[in-house]
Amino acid sequence: xxxxxxxxxxxxxxxxxxxxxxxxxxxxxxxxxxxxxxxxxxxxxxxxxxxxxxxxxxxxxxxxxxxxxxxxxxxxxxxxxxxxxxxxxxxxxxxxxxxxxxxxxxxxxxxxxxxxxxxxxxxxxxxxxxxxxxxxxxxxxxxxxxxxxxxxxxxxxxxxxxxxxxxxxxxxxxxxxxxxxxxxxxxxxxxxxxxxxxxxxxxxxxxxxxxxxxxxxxxxxxxxxxxxxxxxxxxxxxxxxxxxxxxxxxxxxxxxxxxxxxxxxxxxxxxxxxxxxxxxxxxxxxxxxxxxxxxxxxxxxxxxxxxxxxxxxxxxxxxxxxxxxxxxxxxxxxxxxxxxxxxxxxxxxxxxxxxxxxxxxxxxxxxxxxxxxxxxxxxxxxxxxxxxx
Numbered sequence: 001x002x003x004x005x006x007x008x009x010x011x012x013x014x015x016x017x018x019x020x021x022x023x024x025x026x027x028x029x030x031x032x033x034x035x036x037x038x039x040x041x042x043x044x045x046x047x048x049x050x051x052x053x054x055x056x057x058x059x060x061x062x063x064x065x066x067x068x069x070x071x072x073x074x075x076x077x078x079x080x081x082x083x084x085x086x087x088x089x090x091x092x093x094x095x096x097x098x099x100x101x102x103x104x105x106x107x108x109x110x111x112x113x114x115x116x117x118x119x120x121x122x123x124x125x126x127x128x129x130x131x132x133x134x135x136x137x138x139x140x141x142x143x144x145x146x147x148x149x150x151x152x153x154x155x156x157x158x159x160x161x162x163x164x165x166x167x168x169x170x171x172x173x174x175x176x177x178x179x180x181x182x183x184x185x186x187x188x189x190x191x192x193x194x195x196x197x198x199x200x201x202x203x204x205x206x207x208x209x210x211x212x213x214x215x216x217x218x219x220x221x222x223x224x225x226x227x228x229x230x231x232x233x234x235x236x237x238x239x240x241x242x243x244x245x246x247x248x249x250x251x252x253x254x255x256x257x258x259x260x261x262x263x264x265x266x267x268x269x270x271x272x273x274x275x276x277x278x279x280x281x282x283x284x285x286x287x288x289x290x291x292x293x294x295x296x297x298x299x300x301x302x303x304x305x306x307x308x309x310x311x312x313x314x315x316x317x318x319x320x321x322x323x324x325x326x327x328x329x330x331x332x333x334x335x336x337x338x339x340x341x342x343x344x345x346x347x348x349x350x351x352x353x354x355x356x357x358x359x360x361x362x363x364x365x366x367x368x369x370x371x372x373x374x375x376x377x378x379x380x381x382x383x384x385x386x387x388x389x
Contacts, residue, residue: 020059020060020062023059023060023064024059024060024062024064024065024336024337027057027059027064027065027069028057028064028065028067028336030069033071033072033073034057034058034059034064034065034069034072034073035058035059035060035072035073035074035360036057036058036059036072036073036074036075036076036340036360037055037056037057037058037069037071037072037074037075037076038055038056038058038076038078038083038342038344038357039055039069039072039075039076039077039078039079040055040077040078040079040080041053041054041055041056041078041079041080041081041082041083041344042054042081042082042083043056043066043082043083043084043334044082044083044084044085044312044315044316044334044348045333045334045335046084046085046315046316046319046320046332046333046334047320047333047335049312049313049316051082051312052066054066054067054068055067055068055069056083056334056340056342057069057072058340058357058360059360060360061339061340061359061360061361062337062338062339062340062360063334063335063336063337063338063339063340064336065336066334066335066336076355076362078344078355080346081344081345081346081354081355082344082345082348083334083342083343083344083345084315084319084334084342084343084345085114085315085319085320085323085331085332085333085334085338085341085342085343086112086113086114086115086144086319086331086341086342086343086356086357086358087111087112087113087114087115087296087297087298087301087318087319087343088113088114088115088116088117088280088297088318088319088322088323088328088331088332089113089115089116089117089281089282089283089296089297089322090117090233090254090280090281090282090322090325090326091117091119091149091185091212091233091235091254091256091282091283091284092116092117092118092119092282092283092284092285092286093118093119093120093121093122093284093285094116094118094120094123094135094146095120095122095123095135096122096258096259096284096285096286096287097286097287097288097291098287098288099288099291100138100376100378101135101138101139101142101146102138102142102373102374102375102376103376104291105142105143105144105369105371105373106369106373107288107291107292107296108144108291108296109143109144109356109358109363109364109369109371110353110356110364110365110367110368110369111291111295111296111297111298111299111353111356112296112297112298112343112345112351112353112356113144113296113297113298113356114144114145114331114341114342114343114356114358115144115145115146115147115322115323115328115331115341116144116145116146116147117147117148117149117181117182117322117326118135118146118147118148118149119148119149119151119184119185119212120132120135120136120148120151121151121152121153121154121166121184121185123135123382124151124154124164124166124170125154125155125164126164126382126385126386127164127381127382127385128154128164128165128166128170129166129170129173129174130381131164131382132148132151132174134378134379134382136148136177136179138374138376138377138378140374141373141374142373142374143356143358143361143363143364143369143371143373144358145328145331145341145358146179147179147180147181147326147328148174148177148179148180148181148184149180149181149182149183149184149185149212150170150171150174150175150180150182150183150184150206151166151171151174151184152166152171152183152184152185152186152187152188152202152206152211153184153185153186153187153188154166168198168201168202168205171183171202171205171206172205175205175206175209181209181210181326181327181328182206182209182210182211182212182232182326183202183203183206183209183210183211183212184212185212185213185214185235186199186202186203186211186212186213186214186229186231187214189214189215189218189226192225192226192229193222193225193226203229203230210232210233210325210326210327211230211231211232212231212232212233212235213226213227213231213232213233213234213235213236213251214234214235214236215231215234215236215246216236216237216238217236217238217242218242218246219241219242219245220245223245223246223249224249227246227249227250227251231251232250232251232252232325233251233252233253233254233325234246234251234252234253234254235253235254235255235256235282235284236256237253237255237256237263237267238263238266239266240266240267240269240270243255243267243270244270247270247275247278247279252278252279252280252321252325253267253270253278253279253280254279254280254281254282255267255268255270255279255280255281255282255304256281256282256283256284257281257282257283257299257300257303258282258283258284258285258286259283259285259286259287259289259290260285261284261285264281264300264303264304264307265303265307268304268307268308268309271309271313271317276313276316276317276321277321278321279317279321280317280318280321280322280325281297281300281301281304281317281318283296283297283300297318298351298353300318301314301315301318301351302350302351305349305350305351311348311349311351312348315348319332319333320332320333339359339360340357340359340360341357341358341359342355342356342357343355343356343357344357353367354366358371
């Protein structure tokens with residue numbers, strides 16, 4: 001019998017973390033050479049709002065330090081560039097892009113997108129939980145983070161004739177996934193206002209997790225009742241006063257700029273020194289033409305900056321704000337201990353993305369994807385599932 005100790009998975013994970021932590025601790029103090037250094041640029045600090053001349057040391061996909069690091073095994077020259085966190089779209093329906101996830105990654109990663117929070121209620125309408133599981137499987141191994149909100153209203157109305165439904169047990173199953181962050185947009189706001197027990201059950205099972213709102217035009221006492229049901233955010237504001245009322249009611253405001261609905265310019269005056277930490281951007285629905293022709297979050301940022309929003313504040317609203325809202329620990333900042341999900345911009349005002357990094361790896365450069373993608377494999381049961389005759 002061998003005397004060699006067989007480590008459990010938990011023990012192995014601990015020892016791996018311990019080794020990486022000890023190495024990062026040494027790197028931060030200049031005692032050990034990092035794997036990668038982004039050298040010679042300026043770092044946008046999302047906490048202070050400063051642009052600081054500093055190198056970024058990365059080891060095992062995590063930022064070990066921001067400062068001066070003369071040596072590394074791999075030095076990436078970012079002189080003249082601004083290093084920021086990669087961008088986050090806090091509300092997007094992947095299906096509306098008309099791209100299966102690997103091709104979506106090909107389209108958006110070169111534009112600096114590092115994370116997407118997806119509400120898959122469209123595929124759930126057609127194929128239920130198996131459809132959502134297939135979409136989820138297709139996002140594995142991509143050079144960006146895709147997280148989920150569990151569809152809460154499929155079908156959205158009893159008047160619909162969907163291909164499938166998403167029942168309470170489906171919501172509970174999806175909320176248990178480690179990559180599900182919240183209950184998806186509660187489109188049935190009349191059911192919330194009527195205190196419908198079926199809607200109440202969906203709110204109840206998401207207790208302790210954020211709940212995404214969907215309340216177009218809702219104001220006054222009805223808005224108070226909707227927010228009081230435990231909603232945390234809303235992306236359905238069309239008018240400035242409406243968005244301000246929702247902000248006052250405690251909702252995080254996602255200013256939408258998609259392919260069909262474009263509300264950003266109407267809502268931008270809401271952003272000021274007091275309100276900006278509770279406001280972010282989202283695309284909601286952005287099709288493949290707009291993604292390839294104009295961009296993704298970078299295009300929304302350009303629109304906001306051209307309309308007068310301070311570029312540093314805009315970047316903070318597209319990185320740290322959504323990460324904090326969705327409780328995505330470890331991303332959204334260029335700081336020690338955060339994952340090295342980064343972009344290097346050649347110009348801050350025009351949001352010109354030169355490099356995109358994911359977990360410390362250079363995954364796109366000069367507008368081209370460098371990372372390899374898993375094959376685009378669509379399950380047979382999803383093929384020929386759109387029937388209009």
